[in-house]
Amino acid sequence: MKTLIRLLLAASMVFSGAAFAEVVVIVHQSNTDNLDPEMIQRIFLGKTKGFPTAGKAVPLDLPQDSTARADFLAKVVKKTQSQYTAYWAKLMFTGKGVPPKETDSDKDVVTLVSKNPSLIGYVDAASVTPDVRVVARF
Amino acid sequence: MRKTLPLALATLALAPLAQANDNLHVSGFGSVIGAQVIEGSGHVADYPNAGIYDDQFDLSKETKFGLQAVATINDRTRFTTQAMSRGANDFEPQVEWMFVNYAIQDDLELQAGKLRVPVYYFSEYMDVGYAYPWIRVPSDAYSLDLTNFNGVQLNYRTYMGSVNIATAVYAGRQTNNSDPLMSYLFDQNVDRDFTGIVGATLELSTDNTIVKFSYTEADMHEEGTGYRGIDDYAIQFHDVYVQQSFGDFTVRAEYNRYKPFYESYFASGSYRMGKTTYYVLYSKFELDEPKFEEHDTQSVGVRYDMDARMAFKFDVTQMNDEGMDPFANTPNPVNNDPDGDGDVVIISTGIDFIF
Numbered sequence: 001m002k003t004l005i006r007l008l009l010a011a012s013m014v015f016s017g018a019a020f021a022e023v024v025v026i027v028h029q030s031n032t033d034n035l036d037p038e039m040i041q042r043i044f045l046g047k048t049k050g051f052p053t054a055g056k057a058v059p060l061d062l063p064q065d066s067t068a069r070a071d072f073l074a075k076v077v078k079k080t081q082s083q084y085t086a087y088w089a090k091l092m093f094t095g096k097g098v099p100p101k102e103t104d105s106d107k108d109v110v111t112l113v114s115k116n117p118s119l120i121g122y123v124d125a126a127s128v129t130p131d132v133r134v135v136a137r138f
Numbered sequence: 139m140r141k142t143l144p145l146a147l148a149t150l151a152l153a154p155l156a157q158a159n160d161n162l163h164v165s166g167f168g169s170v171i172g173a174q175v176i177e178g179s180g181h182v183a184d185y186p187n188a189g190i191y192d193d194q195f196d197l198s199k200e201t202k203f204g205l206q207a208v209a210t211i212n213d214r215t216r217f218t219t220q221a222m223s224r225g226a227n228d229f230e231p232q233v234e235w236m237f238v239n240y241a242i243q244d245d246l247e248l249q250a251g252k253l254r255v256p257v258y259y260f261s262e263y264m265d266v267g268y269a270y271p272w273i274r275v276p277s278d279a280y281s282l283d284l285t286n287f288n289g290v291q292l293n294y295r296t297y298m299g300s301v302n303i304a305t306a307v308y309a310g311r312q313t314n315n316s317d318p319l320m321s322y323l324f325d326q327n328v329d330r331d332f333t334g335i336v337g338a339t340l341e342l343s344t345d346n347t348i349v350k351f352s353y354t355e356a357d358m359h360e361e362g363t364g365y366r367g368i369d370d371y372a373i374q375f376h377d378v379y380v381q382q383s384f385g386d387f388t389v390r391a392e393y394n395r396y397k398p399f400y401e402s403y404f405a406s407g408s409y410r411m412g413k414t415t416y417y418v419l420y421s422k423f424e425l426d427e428p429k430f431e432e433h434d435t436q437s438v439g440v441r442y443d444m445d446a447r448m449a450f451k452f453d454v455t456q457m458n459d460e461g462m463d464p465f466a467n468t469p470n471p472v473n474n475d476p477d478g479d480g481d482v483v484i485i486s487t488g489i490d491f492i493f
Contacts, residue, residue: 038300042297042302047295047297047302048244049244049245050244078345082443082446082449085268085446085447086269086270089167089263089266089268089269089492090262090263090266090269092165092206092208093165093204093206093220093262093263093265093266093269094254094262094263095208095218095235095237095239095249095253096247096293098163098208098210098216
């Protein structure tokens with residue numbers, strides 16, 4: 001009976017995991033800063049250009065059709081896709097900032113972040129490798 | 139139209155470079171807007187550029203296209219240029235912005251060159267229709283003819299707890315030869331020269347709230363109007379903007395006072411349902427001379443986000459003119475008609491995009 005319950009619990013976790021993919025925020029292995037959601041939000045809105053101690057912070061975005069991007073924007077940046085695009089358009093066309101570079105895939109984000117201590121990205125939790133450090137989960 | 143060619147060529151020339159060179163970022167925005175006055179004789183939809191509609195559907199008054207290139211010179215320095223082609227200006231391309239940014243510190247930046255005077259909340263991006271819900275910024279409250287200036291601006295940003303603070307100070311000058319709005323209103327060539335422009339802005343924001351103040355002053359020398367028999371003015375511009383979101387419902391309001399000429403303001407509510415945003419808007423312009431130029435506008439409209447980079451808009455606007463009718467050229471103080479023949483109903487539709 002206990003085994004059956006465990007199996008059912010495990011199965012339900014798998015299903016809920018599929019329905020609500022977890023998004024993780026990743027940085028370079030050498031970056032030991034702890035980042036709270038507000039700090040991550042500021043970095044992705046260009047309001048902060050550096051990590052607390054680890055130097056320059058450069059955010060990376062996933063493609064516009066990615067589910068992880070929509071989740072990340074809703075949970076951490078607290079904006080819809082079009083609000084986020086409009087926000088960056090305002091900064092861009094008034095010369096106050098250049099929006100985060102858009103990468104092609106989760107894999108790209110992981111590879112880029114693993115090689116560059118200034119970068120910070122977000123990916124689906126399933127895409128993380130030990131080459132990067134996870135600083136937050138949403 | 140012939141003059142758009144250099145802009146098109148520049149686009150073609152820049153496109154491959156943008157891919158080849160990480161130090162160059164090319165982007166742009168545009169709007170294709172058409173409108174028609176269905177009741178009344180004519181309507182000024184865009185005061186600074188004199189975008190004026192009549193009773194024929196017209197796609198040439200507010201349609202515009204902007205192309206921007208940002209070159210990163212080094213970690214601290216960027217060079218930006220933005221050219222725009224506007225229907226209201228026969229699509230002749232003009233450089234709207236051209237400046238260098240230098241980051242003195244991460245949170246302190248100097249901009250120098252041809253910039254926008256940040257008098258209104260939407261001043262710096264009023265041409266980027268994609269960035270706001272309405273089909274156009276509230277006409278009555280966005281009529282200042284001093285939009286650009288040549289000078290320097292210092293931008294500082296910081297935060298305290300969850301409140302973001304952004305402040306700017308700026309100084310410069312601007313010459314408007316054949317000022318489009320004033321030359322239209324006075325039916326003769328009007329030149330305006332603004333010197334000693336100095337100003338400051340302060341913006342406080344949280345996730346749901348924005349409050350912004352601005353103050354600008356300048357000396358203005360005018361050739362042509364003979365208005366009040368004066369040609370030198372000390373002008374002052376005060377502005378305050380507030381925005382508050384309650385979930386999907388957002389209210390925005392702005393008030394400005396332009397000494398010694400007029401005051402204007404607007405208030406708007408918008409409600410977002412998924413990709414669709416509905417809005418209502420009220421704005422008013424009132425010249426200091428009673429009943430000389432005075433009008434208010436009510437609009438209802440909808441924005442639909444077709445794509446993350448493109449929005450469709452539709453708007454119905456009614457303007458109530460209490461002052462002189464600039465189209466019939468009947469100065470109200472003489473031919474007083476309090477109901478005004480300048481009353482107008484206008485429908486507008488369009489698409490905004492960014493890339």
